[in-house]
Amino acid sequence: MKRNVTQPSQAEQLYSVGVDIGGTKIMILIANQAGDILYRKKVNTSGEFDVISGHITECLRAAAIPLDQVAAMGFGVPGIANSEEGTVIEAPALQWNHVPFRERMQRYFDKPIFVDNDVNCAALGERWLGSAQNLNDFVVVAIGTGVGSAIISNGSLVKGSNHMAGEVAYLVLEQDVLGNGANAFGDFGQFEKKISGVALSQYGTLPHELFEQYARGDEKAISIIQQFVSDLSIGIANMVSLLNPQKVILCGGVSQSLSSVLELIRETVSNLTPIPTTIELTSIGEEAGAIGAVALAFEKAGVIKRRGINNENAYRTQLP
Template structure:
């Protein structure tokens, strides 16, 4: 009689390792195909393969899982990746330029290794265990230090001819052109300069502080946040008109402060495009990228991802 993952002992199960390498932190998760997360670890970021690999080895030891039990490893990187070749074309935050990522990491782990853009991984995480479960068409907009997005269409990630689909940081409006404001690689994009964490921080307070002041009725913050909502809503409305997604999921550090203005964003987007969509905040937070990296590992290795409500319940139980 065939047993499912829930009935297998830990020694019998295969696991995926997901690593979200960010500009400030590295998130490592180990999970089985059912979406049960058995270990999580967050450390300061590093671009050194020696350091990254050692953190992974420490996580496996802490989880009591041998390398033989690891089916595959997935990595999310904040930059442009060639996911087919397993290389990082450009990741400025890590000072990586045309790095043969898979080849470098396989010096430490003789396992199938896969790499993709971090926001693409976030989309995979949202589809597996997050806000986009059972959704085939959705957009993830990540608002943190910078701004990025991932597009899921007909159940597949849209990559683009140069692996640059979803680079919404470079969205422009008429005022950008009239003001001679241009987009260039190596610099924040024009859309990014309006709604990112770095953009909001120029007003003398951290982004979450601005939203807290806005919620208290502070007049100065009111104007700043209303402009933020306008700029973000224009961008979302254009994405919705172009892609007709079932959902737009907002994630990233800044998104954690958006609850007070979420209804305003929804109504503003609705006024700018007649195409309906649902705008939601991520339900799995900062772990979405690492969860998606696990999903990437399993899917690229040809292993099925079991989906179901009880997986989400198990995930939430482990968080509490």
């Protein structure tokens, strides 16, 4: 996959390691400044730093890339991260609470280490190599086991005062208020209980099977999926009205089943808000978070620039 970039000589080539630590899997990618992915590996998840660092070391060895050619390492985590301090505030799936992530990981690798929320990383991945190239305003909505989002506005990630911007799992609809629904940390949010993989699985069928049944005309599946589309579209429409993004990108495990209802989502959103936007599925799939972790590391290390419509030389190499 070649990019329109200035290519350094082989001797000058720099690499970044991107690690997307999920609730069930860890995706590890090694890429160069041009966005060429030289190595990829998916392993079972772990919250143990010994295990994570061991997998990274194995990947570098398998790719025949010496550590001195690694410019930086980026990590996406399923929780709340303070990217400036390099700490993970909370990642329940990994049983992490106020973990000094950068400090811990640098015990294994004497390299610049950067960490952020996994959906924020997915947004960076979409901007670098995915569906949001050359965009300064877009939203990524990740629908998997749970639900999250990332917001890029005026070319920058929106983090919020407590690093919690984009927690759309806690959006509420009228029925939540009428039903005395409450949102609390440690529990699925009200919006999440309607559109996540866990929410769809409550009907006794895996989410992708529900969408297959819907496509075949199964009446029960049609009722469930139509409600899903309605709830999701309301959430997207409110985000569009609030943020005026150029594009909304849907990613995550459930998004892989949305092609059959994507046009219906677009029509429903356009009926709910007069503000125009484009709604698409991710073009880089399950690797978005790891690709974004690579981009995070390269950006923060000053090796590549952010890509945006006001940055004509974005993502040209910046060799030391």
